[in-house]
Amino acid sequence: MRTFLRLSGLILPYWPSMLLAVMLGFLTVASNIGLMGLSAYLIASAALHPPVLDLMTAIVGVRFFGICRAVLRYLERYVSHDATFRVLGQIRVWFFAGLEPLAPARLLNYRSGDLLSRIVADVETLKNFYLRVLAPPLVALLVLLLMVFFLVRYEVKLGILFMLFFLGAGIGVPLLVKGAGRNAGRRLVEVKSRLNAHLVDGIQGMTEIIAFGQVKTLCGQAGGLSQELLALQRRVAGISGLSSALTGLLMNLAMWSVLVLTIPLVAAGKLKGIDLAMLALAVLSSFEAILPLAVSLHYLDESLAAARRLFHIIEAKPAVLDSAPTSGEKPQNYDLQVKGLRFRYNGLGPWVLDGLDLRLPEGGRAALVGPSGAGKSTLVHLLLRFWDYQEGSICLGGRMLNDYTQEHLRSLVGVVSQRTHLFNATIRENLLLAKPEASEEELRQAARRARIHSFIQSLPQGYDTYVGEGGFKLSGGQRQRLAIARVLLKNAPILILDEAASGLDPLTGQALMGEIDELMEGRTTLIITHNLRGLERMDQILVLDRGRVVQQGKEEMLLKQEGLYRQLWQISQDALPASS
Numbered sequence: 001m002r003t004f005l006r007l008s009g010l011i012l013p014y015w016p017s018m019l020l021a022v023m024l025g026f027l028t029v030a031s032n033i034g035l036m037g038l039s040a041y042l043i044a045s046a047a048l049h050p051p052v053l054d055l056m057t058a059i060v061g062v063r064f065f066g067i068c069r070a071v072l073r074y075l076e077r078y079v080s081h082d083a084t085f086r087v088l089g090q091i092r093v094w095f096f097a098g099l100e101p102l103a104p105a106r107l108l109n110y111r112s113g114d115l116l117s118r119i120v121a122d123v124e125t126l127k128n129f130y131l132r133v134l135a136p137p138l139v140a141l142l143v144l145l146l147m148v149f150f151l152v153r154y155e156v157k158l159g160i161l162f163m164l165f166f167l168g169a170g171i172g173v174p175l176l177v178k179g180a181g182r183n184a185g186r187r188l189v190e191v192k193s194r195l196n197a198h199l200v201d202g203i204q205g206m207t208e209i210i211a212f213g214q215v216k217t218l219c220g221q222a223g224g225l226s227q228e229l230l231a232l233q234r235r236v237a238g239i240s241g242l243s244s245a246l247t248g249l250l251m252n253l254a255m256w257s258v259l260v261l262t263i264p265l266v267a268a269g270k271l272k273g274i275d276l277a278m279l280a281l282a283v284l285s286s287f288e289a290i291l292p293l294a295v296s297l298h299y300l301d302e303s304l305a306a307a308r309r310l311f312h313i314i315e316a317k318p319a320v321l322d323s324a325p326t327s328g329e330k331p332q333n334y335d336l337q338v339k340g341l342r343f344r345y346n347g348l349g350p351w352v353l354d355g356l357d358l359r360l361p362e363g364g365r366a367a368l369v370g371p372s373g374a375g376k377s378t379l380v381h382l383l384l385r386f387w388d389y390q391e392g393s394i395c396l397g398g399r400m401l402n403d404y405t406q407e408h409l410r411s412l413v414g415v416v417s418q419r420t421h422l423f424n425a426t427i428r429e430n431l432l433l434a435k436p437e438a439s440e441e442e443l444r445q446a447a448r449r450a451r452i453h454s455f456i457q458s459l460p461q462g463y464d465t466y467v468g469e470g471g472f473k474l475s476g477g478q479r480q481r482l483a484i485a486r487v488l489l490k491n492a493p494i495l496i497l498d499e500a501a502s503g504l505d506p507l508t509g510q511a512l513m514g515e516i517d518e519l520m521e522g523r524t525t526l527i528i529t530h531n532l533r534g535l536e537r538m539d540q541i542l543v544l545d546r547g548r549v550v551q552q553g554k555e556e557m558l559l560k561q562e563g564l565y566r567q568l569w570q571i572s573q574d575a576l577p578a579s580s
């Protein structure tokens with residue numbers, strides 16, 4: 001019920017259009033009743049050969065209702081679909097805005113295909129809620145009132161009889177369909193989502209799937225889910241056919257009963273013979289309002305399942321909340337101080353950072369090194385407030401980190417990571433992401449400083465070249481240079497380089513260090529790296545192991561000590577190619 005009310009609440013801003021659509025729907029069915037009833041009356045009257053003039057009113061009426069029916073149906077479809085698509089557009093924006101504060105911490109629990117399925121398929125499913133669940137019962141109710149009012153004027157029993165059949169078809173059949181469907185609507189939504197998630201996962205990991213010869217397994221799993229979906233769709237189609245047959249049966253039985261009741265009235269002279277056909281056809285055509293009701297409970301089931309999946313995500317509490325209204329102020333300086341920092345990803349898990357200390361003055365350069373899983377990237381997540389820490393403190397410019405809004409904090413930090421995401425857009429659009437208002441000259445200047453300008457110029461379409469999905473048309477080094485150009489454009493006072501040169505061959509990696517040097521100029525810089533070459537330029541190196549700083553100092557000093565840094569350095573030297 002709560003989901004139903006919440007979903008209905010989303011259309012509140014559009015209620016005038018929805019109400020208009022219901023009125024137009026009612027008038028369309030009423031026109032059909034008028035058209036059929038009057039046509040029957042006209043044919044019956046004509047059989048008695050009256051003067052043509054006597055038939056003129058009925059002839060004009062038939063034309064009027066015929067035209068009205070077509071025009072009103074068009075208007076009803078136009079208004080209801082226009083309002084519905086506006087509501088869906090609004091829901092998409094609302095859902096996307098709700099997702100943003102949940103990224104990345106809360107969204108890690110969902111498969112990307114599942115999220116895609118929610119934002120596309122589930123939102124699309126909701127169109128049935130407005131078109132096939134809410135409007136048809138209201139139209140049917142108005143038609144019921146109209147017909148009962150019309151029929152009791154002839155005979156009270158006629159009105160009661162009609163009401164029984166109408167309610168039987170309008171309430172009984174949908175309940176029967178719901179029972180026979182056994183939650184088919186909800187299961188359809190679930191299976192569609194599983195199939196979507198499976199296919200998106202498969203497409204994203206296609207290279208690995210081919211490389212490991214798992215194409216058949218993937219196709220088999222997709223085939224299994226498709227079969228499940230097909231079986232459900234078959235059941236829904238079968239039920240829908242059955243419901244149409246039942247409604248048709250009740251509709252014809254209603255007409256037959258009306259005839260059984262009215263023929264004796266004609267014989268008794270209480271009803272004109274020419275009214276007989278009119279009443280029968282009016283009753284028959286009024287069931288047009290009932291037809292959409294047969295599957296409305298199925299659509300209600302489906303819509304509520306889709307809405308629950310959307311609300312479930314939106315209602316999740318973000319991992320990080322902005323608390324300080326005054327946090328838009330510029331910090332006094334860009335000193336970074338971390339004291340006794342303790343953090344774990346979930347309440348019962350192990351501490352990933354366990355009493356970490358770090359002091360990095362404005363403009364200083366620190367490198368964070370250590371074995372895999374030591375917690376280096378986790379510190380970056382905390383510095384960017386993707387998660388909030390549990391104990392200790394992080395201060396920026398003398399103020400606690402959570403005094404800054406997430407937006408403000410992130411505007412102060414430029415990040416180059418190993419997995420720079422490039423959008424499937426042009427080089428220019430990818431660069432402008434960092435500073436949408438940047439001029440052409442600023443763009444070129446940043447590219448020059450990142451030493452990628454000449455390469456871009458050499459491309460036939462220059463800055464308007466499309467980089468492909470994830471930037472696959474560029475080499476690893478070129479992608480990283482674009483990432484550096486982006487950060488140069490952003491011109492943030494704090495810089496974080498998270499494995500910015502890893503995954504590149506030693507020569508490219510080394511060449512990139514020149515660009516990175518340029519980038520670090522005048523910025524408070526934290527570098528995370530497994531590559532221990534070039535660290536002599538850092539003011540300090542912190543060696544992290546199992547969430548704690550186990551060694552700290554200049555490289556020269558660390559190399560003199562027995563300890564983890566020397567071990568790591570030794571391993572990295574052994575791994576170097578002989579020529580380098």
Ligand SMILES: Nc1ncnc2c1ncn2[C@@H]1O[C@H](COP(=O)(O)OP(=O)(O)OP(=O)(O)O)[C@@H](O)[C@H]1O
Nearest residue numbers: 108345346352370371372373374375376377378379
């Ligand atoms: N989102 C997460 N949820 C739960 N645990 C996580 C999450 N991200 C990382 N971890 C765990 O936290 C620990 C530290 O991970 P982190 O990525 O910070 O290490 P790292 O030092 O950066 O490693 P690498 O050098 O391999 O990138 C690991 O044990 C990892 O499994």
